[in-house]
Every structure is written in structure tokens, then in C-alpha cells.
Amino acid sequence: MSPRRRTPRRPADGVPIRLYGLRRGTTGLLTAVSALFAAFVLAPLVWLAINATKTQANVYGTAGFWFARPFRLWQNLAALGHDVSGAGIYLEWLGNTLLYAVVSAVGSTVLSAMAGYGFSRYRFRGAGTLFRLVMSTLLVPITALSLPLFLVYAKVGLVNSVWGMILPSVVSPVGIYLMRTYIDASVPRDLIEAARIDGAGELRIFLRIALPLTVPGLVTVLLLTLVAVWNNYFLPLVIFSRSSLYPLTVGLSTLSQAAETGTQADLVPVLITGGLVTVLPLIALFLLLERYFRGGVLQGSTTG
Amino acid sequence: MSQGHTAGPPGAPTRPGRPRGPRRLIALGAALLAMALLAACGATDDGSTTTASCGAGATRLTFWGWPAGYDLAVEEFNRTHPDICVQLENAGATTAEYVKLNNALKAGSGAPDVATIEYFELPSFEITHSLVDLAPYGVxxxxxxxxxxxxxxxxxxxxxxAMxxxxxxxxxYYNSRELxxxxxPVPATWSQFxxxxxxxxxxDPKAALTNFDAESPQxxxxLMQQDGAFxxxxxxxxxxxxxxxxxxxxxxxxxxQKLIDAHEVTTATDFSPAQWSDLDTGATVARLSPAWGPVGxxxxxxxTVGDWRAAPMPQxxxxxxxxxxxxxxxxxxxxxxxxxxxxAEFVKWFGASADAWKILSGKVAGAFPGYLPLLDSPAFRGGTLPISAGSHPNEVFAQAAQHMTAAQWPPIMTAALTQWTSTFAAVSKGTGTLAQAFAAFQKQMVAYARDQGFTVTED
Structure with missing residues (x-):
């Protein structure tokens, strides 16, 4: 299944590179270009990791891509557990982001799977119009909605409420679209027909036949929503005015303002360390779910 | 047969693997959910602790503020005023807070009782009648x-x-060793400067006296105010x-512009890594600094810690x-x-009591007082900082506080701040002059103010 693991010089399909007709010089050049891109993408992360170990004066005064004494990583990490700036506690923001992202991602995956399955496998009046309506919401930028959204939220009591963050995040037009396409491609109609003939109920068919066939699609939607909510800045900025409710995005920007306008505390390294810790869970998640995710992309493109 | 076996492993896991895939996924989902719920419990607990600390029957006030150390002052107020319970919320710093405050005022709910507002933004809220006149409350x-x-x-x-x-x-604020x-000699007038x-x-062709950050409206x-050119x-x-x-x-x-063109001052951004490293290497030897600058x-x-001294602004x-x-x-x-x-009682205590200023001027907050009993006290004026070694920078800053006029901030500062950076960017890039930026900004501000219904005079 994976011969490339044993013979790393061969590409994924097991054909030696020379058989593609590429010259050594060409592959060398392409490798160099990719290495350059990799460096471009990874350099900020490396900078974060290195500067998370410094004091504020050393962040400004020493070479950016090398370490300097004193080694302050542990103190900087410890500062994430305290309210160092008056802006709030980093760990609390991390907890909030986890809550918002995970609940929204799970909810959005469930909702997208159900809606996508409905659009894909049932015929009902207005299906086409309804689907186009869902898709058309993609065209409205959330920024344009800020004040109206806030005014509505103020009316229904969703300002400074966890649900104000989660409910809109659960609805994902892209997720519905993805799931519909995915189910179109990977759940054969014949299989569903056969299950119906065998006497399975609709819910049972959805849960036991359709869902297991769409795991890569589900993971894709889960990851996409998770990342979208994890990085969402605008919605929480508008609806929260209490730092104990902030997610990481808004919390870090408040900390950054405090670092700029503040006077006494050594906040810049804390900010950098916070930035580093913020990206780690996403990296871990991608590594963890990579094979499902990759499977999803490949299958989606080759089937149907 | 043996071939079938070697071909077997890749295919074999599919059967047991089919349930395993989703099951593992469900387990992972459950673990994530559990984590999130745990976090949620933590969050609600923390949210309620501030509420729980209020005594029964105490009047609750919501207070929006971002500066460091305000939480400590609020704690002290709540401790000494059991009939009032102030809850501090950080709704963002400066403009972030003003946007939220405006939204809440428009929505008619969600606004705090007390808000931190910088001097330049006060007229913008005053003109929309959003602030309570404190005079009848004896402040x-x-x-x-x-x-x-x-x-x-x-x-x-x-x-x-406001209070x-x-x-x-x-x-x-200059590097005495370099000068x-x-x-x-320390320049006393702008021509000496x-x-x-x-x-x-x-x-030293690599050195500049200070930086002039044209992109920073503040x-x-x-500087214009100091020069009588506000x-x-x-x-x-x-x-x-x-x-x-x-x-x-x-x-x-x-x-x-003359100093910028001659590279005798840089156009480094205020508070940027470049500015700090210039100040520390001797590439820039002075800073036209606000009183809260040295501690940061x-x-x-x-x-260069220990080399910095304060002197009055050039005149x-x-x-x-x-x-x-x-x-x-x-x-x-x-x-x-x-x-x-x-x-009103709270803001009066906050701005004008020895108890509050003990905390606000302390190590965490480090605010520069507008409160005269502290501003004029020998203890405050004689304070020292490692960056200025044995000298007393507060003596100079406190003296400067006596020689300021109040700036007449316009009620259109939000728009001015938004517009400023893009109009003045050409000055720091060297593609335009300060005079050109002033002329362009004049047109933009006049047009905007007229649009808002102001009668605008241009002299």
C-alpha cells in the first residue's frame, strides 16, 4: 500500500523519478524552489518559537533567528496562566476557543451531513431553489453585517453569550455544499435502494450506510469549520465585551494593544509565546487527521 | 498463495477497518467535546466569580477599561465601598472600545455604566449626547x-x-552618554535642536538625533500642540x-521635512523594534517622549540602560x-x-483620591498622574528609574504638565485617525513631503466635517 515508505526515492505511485523523463537538473531546481517556499512559510513559525524564549529587550535587541540569554520560555509560558496585562487570562481564551471551535465544528458537521444528504438523495419541491438560497449566503461578507448583527443580537440577548458565537458558526454553506457533492459521488443510489428493499428505515440508512461512506468528507468539513472558528476574529470582536468570553483571536489582539500602550509589564514575549501556543493545536490536529483529510481530497477528485 | 498473503495485508484491514475508522473518529470527537465542555465549565466559573464577589444589596456598575492595573484599583474601591460593586470589563483598547460603545449606544442596550475614554475621543461622544454631565453630582x-x-x-x-x-x-528624553x-549641549530651542x-x-553619518513618525497622529x-500649531x-x-x-x-x-531630507532624523515607527534597536545602539540618541514613555x-x-536623562522640550x-x-x-x-x-462617586474616587493613585501610579499600572497632590509631591518627583540611573525624570515631566494647554480635540477624531495613516505614509516612505500630506489631510478633513454637517472654518 505504501511502498514509498520503504523506498523514499520513488514518488507515491512507485515509479522511479527518471522514468518520468525529468532530468537531474530539473528535479534539483524544483526541489530548490519548493525549499524556498517551505522556508518562506516556516520562517515566521521558527521566529515565534525562538523569540518565545527571550525577554522583551532581547526580542528587540538580538538577532531574530537565534537564541539569546536569559532563556525565558518557562516564565513566558507561565505568564499565559495569569492576567499579566489587565486584558484577561490567556488560558481562559484558549479554553473559550476550544469550546467555540469544537462545539461549532461538531455541530456544523452534523448539520452539513444531514442537509447535504437531504439535498443529494431526496427529491422534493423547491430543492433547487433552496440549495441556491443556501449557496447565495456565501456572497454576503460578514463584515457588512456587523452592525445589523449586533443590533439583532442585542434584541434577543445573544450579546456576551456563548451561543451568540456558536449558533452562527454551526451553519456552514460551504460544508453543506461539500457534503452534498461528496455524497453525490460516494454513496451509490443502488446501495440506498437495496437497503430500502431490505427494510431499513431512512434514519438507519443515513446513519449506518451513508455516514460511514462519507467519513473523509465529514472530516474535511469538521476541519474546515474548526479552523474557520479557531481563526474567527470579527464575530467575537463584535459580540463580546467581556474578556472572560474572548477567544484567542480577540484576546491576543487585546494583549497586543496592551503591549503597545502598556507601560510596565514585559508583555511582548508573552504575546509571542501566546501566538506560538495558538498555532500548535491546529498543527497537531492536522497531523492527527491528515490521512482522513487527504483521503477526502483524493477520493473527492477521483470518484464520480 | 504466498502472493495472496502479501497482497492480503493492504486489503485485509478494510473489513475490520470500516467500523474502526468512524469509531476512532467518534472517540476523538467525544474527547474533543469533553475538553471543550471542561473548558466551558472553567469559563462560566470564572465569569461568575467577579459577580459573586459583590455583596448582597450593593449597586452594580459595569466599567469598561483596558489600562494595566485598573483591575487592582477597582478591587480596592469595591473593598472600601461595600454599597457599590464595580465590575471591570475589558472591551478592547481605545478605538476597539469606542466602536463597541457606539454599537451598544445605538442598540440601546449593553452599554457600560462607566467607560474609559481618551481625551481626544471625548468630544465625539459628547456631541452625540452619550455622556452624563457630572456637574450636578458634585464631582x-x-x-x-x-x-x-x-x-x-x-x-x-x-x-x-468625564473625570x-x-x-x-x-x-x-536623551542619551546623555552619546550627546x-x-x-x-542639550538643545533648549528648536533651532538648537x-x-x-x-x-x-x-x-556620524549613520546617526540621527531622533525619529519623526509621520504616520502616528498622536x-x-x-508635537504640533507643543509648537503652538495645533x-x-x-x-x-x-x-x-x-x-x-x-x-x-x-x-x-x-x-x-528639512531634518528628514537631511537624514538628521529618521522616520522610524514609534514603538517599533527598529526604534528600540536604534535607541539602544546609538543610531538614534533622543526621543520626544511622553511621560509614560520611559517605563515602557x-x-x-x-x-543603554542608565544613560537616559529628561530635559524640557525644545522651545x-x-x-x-x-x-x-x-x-x-x-x-x-x-x-x-x-x-x-x-x-459619579466611583469616577471621582478613581481620578482624585490618594487611595486610587497609590495603585494607579504603582508598579503595575504606572500611569502618569493628573492628580496634583501626587504630581506635586516630593516623593513622586524624586522617584528614580534604572533607565535614568540616579536622575529624576518625573521632575521634568511633572514640570511639563504645568505648562500644557488643553488641546481642542474635534468631534471627528475617529475618522481623522482612520484617514491619517494612509495620507501620511508617503512622508515616511520619502515619496511625499509633510507639507503635501498636511494639504491633502486638510482637504479630507474639511470635506468629511462638512459631510457630517459641521460649519467648517479653515483658519
Missing amino acids: GSVRDRIAPAAWAQVTRGAAQY PVDLGPLAL TAHHI AAAAATLHTE DVLA PFHYDGGDTLGVDFTGKRQMAFAAYW MQQSITK AEAGQEQSGNWGGSALAVVKGTRHARQA
Whole structure:
């Protein structure tokens, strides 16, 4: 299944590179270009990791891509557990982001799977119009909605409420679209027909036949929503005015303002360390779910 | 047979693997959910602790503020005033908070009882009648304890729209070791300042006297104010003066443009890594610094700690003592509050009591006082900082606070701040001059103010 693991010089399909007709010089050049891109993408992360170990004066005064004494990583990490700036506690923001992202991602995956399955496998009046309506919401930028959204939220009591963050995040037009396409491609109609003939109920068919066939699609939607909510800045900025409710995005920007306008505390390294810790869970998640995710992309493109 | 076996493993896991895939996924999902729920419990617990600390029957006030150490002052107030319970919320710093405050005022709910508002933004809220006049609540009784320049920023006629807290008077903060090494006397006038810049740059072509960050409206406007060239005139109502192209303003622009063109001052961004490293390597040897500047600077440099001294701002003519103000904020009571009397009591305590200032001027908050009993006290003026070794920078800054006039901030500062950076970027890039930027900004501000219904005068 994976011969490339044993013979790393061969590409994924097991054909030696020379058989593609590429010259050594060409592959060398392409490798160099990719290495350059990799460096471009990874350099900020490396900078974060290195500067998370410094004091504020050393962040400004020493070479950016090398370490300097004193080694302050542990103190900087410890500062994430305290309210160092008056802006709030980093760990609390991390907890909030986890809550918002995970609940929204799970909810959005469930909702997208159900809606996508409905659009894909049932015929009902207005299906086409309804689907186009869902898709058309993609065209409205959330920024344009800020004040109206806030005014509505103020009316229904969703300002400074966890649900104000989660409910809109659960609805994902892209997720519905993805799931519909995915189910179109990977759940054969014949299989569903056969299950119906065998006497399975609709819910049972959805849960036991359709869902297991769409795991890569589900993971894709889960990851996409998770990342979208994890990085969402605008919605929480508008609806929260209490730092104990902030997610990481808004919390870090408040900390950054405090670092700029503040006077006494050594906040810049804390900010950098916070930035580093913020990206780690996403990296871990991608590594963890990579094979499902990759499977999803490949299958989606080759089937149907 | 053996071939079938070797081909087997890749295919074999599919059967047991089919349930395993989703099951593992479900387990992972459950684990994530559990984590999130745990986090949620933590969050709600923390949210309620601030509420729980309120005594029964105490009047609850919501207070929006971002500066460091305000939480400590609020704690002290709550401890000493059991009948009022203030809950501090950080709704974002400066403009982020103002946007939220405006939204909440428009929605008619969600606004705090008390909000931190910087001096420059007060008129914008005043003109929309969003602030409670504190005069009827007797807050004026503390007038003689507040620096006159700060008091003038929060009053209009008999009305008082906020309680002043901190200030940011300007002084010349210079690297004494470098100036001595180049035999440059501390400049007392702007012409001496220009001469010092020229001497320094001639002796060391890589060095500049200071930085002029054209993209920072706060910095430039404070310098203009100090130079008697403040471009706005506003005294309440619908008439607004905008004057970036007058004689004094053009002279100001020409003065700095000449220094920029000669590379005798840099255009480094304020508070940027570049500025800190320039200040620490001797590439820049002075800073036109607000009073709250040195404490922050101390955290950002290493090699020159101990070399920095404060001197009064250079003057247009020898013998003058004019300073400008950069920063500082006030506490305003927001319209719609049901507890204006208690809110007024709180802001009065916050800005004008020894108890509050003990905390606000302390290590964590480090605010520069507009509170005269502290500002004038020998203990405050004689304070030292490692960055200035044995000298007393507060002596100079406190003196500067006596020689400031209140800036007449226009009620269109939100728009001005948004527009400023893009209009002035050409100056720092070297593709345009300060005079051109002033002329362009004049047009933009006049057009905007007229659009908003102001009667605009241009001189």
C-alpha cells in the first residue's frame, strides 16, 4: 500500500523519478524552489518559537533567528496562566476557543451531513431553489453585517453569550455544499435502494450506510469549520465585551494593544509565546487527521 | 498463495477497518467535546466569580477599561465601598472600545455604566449626547486636585463630561552618554535642536538625533500642540476649525521635512523594534517622549540602560516653557445608566483620591498622574528609574504638565485617525513631503466635517 515508505526515492505511485523523463537538473531546481517556499512559510513559525524564549529587550535587541540569554520560555509560558496585562487570562481564551471551535465544528458537521444528504438523495419541491438560497449566503461578507448583527443580537440577548458565537458558526454553506457533492459521488443510489428493499428505515440508512461512506468528507468539513472558528476574529470582536468570553483571536489582539500602550509589564514575549501556543493545536490536529483529510481530497477528485 | 498473503495485508484491514475508522473518529470527537465542555465549565466559573464577589444589596456598575492595573484599583474601591460593586470589563483598547460603545449606544442596550475614554475621543461622544454631565453630582468639588490642563479637557462651560485620570506631557528624553561623546549641549530651542541634529549627523553619518513618525497622529499632533500649531479648533456645537495649512503649521512641516531630507532624523515607527534597536545602539540618541514613555522603553532596551536623562522640550524661543500632551484618558459616565450617582462617586474616587493613585501610579499600572497632590509631591518627583540611573525624570515631566494647554480635540477624531495613516505614509516612505500630506489631510478633513454637517472654518 505504501511502498514509498520503504523506498523514499520513488514518488507515491512507485515509479522511479527518471522514468518520468525529468532530468537531474530539473528535479534539483524544483526541489530548490519548493525549499524556498517551505522556508518562506516556516520562517515566521521558527521566529515565534525562538523569540518565545527571550525577554522583551532581547526580542528587540538580538538577532531574530537565534537564541539569546536569559532563556525565558518557562516564565513566558507561565505568564499565559495569569492576567499579566489587565486584558484577561490567556488560558481562559484558549479554553473559550476550544469550546467555540469544537462545539461549532461538531455541530456544523452534523448539520452539513444531514442537509447535504437531504439535498443529494431526496427529491422534493423547491430543492433547487433552496440549495441556491443556501449557496447565495456565501456572497454576503460578514463584515457588512456587523452592525445589523449586533443590533439583532442585542434584541434577543445573544450579546456576551456563548451561543451568540456558536449558533452562527454551526451553519456552514460551504460544508453543506461539500457534503452534498461528496455524497453525490460516494454513496451509490443502488446501495440506498437495496437497503430500502431490505427494510431499513431512512434514519438507519443515513446513519449506518451513508455516514460511514462519507467519513473523509465529514472530516474535511469538521476541519474546515474548526479552523474557520479557531481563526474567527470579527464575530467575537463584535459580540463580546467581556474578556472572560474572548477567544484567542480577540484576546491576543487585546494583549497586543496592551503591549503597545502598556507601560510596565514585559508583555511582548508573552504575546509571542501566546501566538506560538495558538498555532500548535491546529498543527497537531492536522497531523492527527491528515490521512482522513487527504483521503477526502483524493477520493473527492477521483470518484464520480 | 504466498502472493495472496502479501497482497492480503493492504486489503485485509478494510473489513475490520470500516467500523474502526468512524469509531476512532467518534472517540476523538467525544474527547474533543469533553475538553471543550471542561473548558466551558472553567469559563462560566470564572465569569461568575467577579459577580459573586459583590455583596448582597450593593449597586452594580459595569466599567469598561483596558489600562494595566485598573483591575487592582477597582478591587480596592469595591473593598472600601461595600454599597457599590464595580465590575471591570475589558472591551478592547481605545478605538476597539469606542466602536463597541457606539454599537451598544445605538442598540440601546449593553452599554457600560462607566467607560474609559481618551481625551481626544471625548468630544465625539459628547456631541452625540452619550455622556452624563457630572456637574450636578458634585464631582467639581475635586477640581483643585486636578492638573488644569487635564480638567480643561473634560469640561465645556459649566458641564463636566468625564473625570480625568492620567496625562502624557512631553519632554526631551536623551542619551546623555552619546550627546556628551559628540560634545552636543542639550538643545533648549528648536533651532538648537536642528543644529544638534546637523552636528551629530556630520560626525556620524549613520546617526540621527531622533525619529519623526509621520504616520502616528498622536505623536505629530502632540508635537504640533507643543509648537503652538495645533490644527483643530473646537469649542462645542456645530462649528469646527481645521487648519493644517496655516502659517505655523507650514513652518512646522518645513522644519521637520528639512531634518528628514537631511537624514538628521529618521522616520522610524514609534514603538517599533527598529526604534528600540536604534535607541539602544546609538543610531538614534533622543526621543520626544511622553511621560509614560520611559517605563515602557526600559523593558525594550538593554545596552543603554542608565544613560537616559529628561530635559524640557525644545522651545520656539529661549525662555518659553511650552509642553504638549500625548495620551492620557478619563472616565466618563455613559448615558442610559440607572446609577449615575454611584457612577459619579466611583469616577471621582478613581481620578482624585490618594487611595486610587497609590495603585494607579504603582508598579503595575504606572500611569502618569493628573492628580496634583501626587504630581506635586516630593516623593513622586524624586522617584528614580534604572533607565535614568540616579536622575529624576518625573521632575521634568511633572514640570511639563504645568505648562500644557488643553488641546481642542474635534468631534471627528475617529475618522481623522482612520484617514491619517494612509495620507501620511508617503512622508515616511520619502515619496511625499509633510507639507503635501498636511494639504491633502486638510482637504479630507474639511470635506468629511462638512459631510457630517459641521460649519467648517479653515483658519
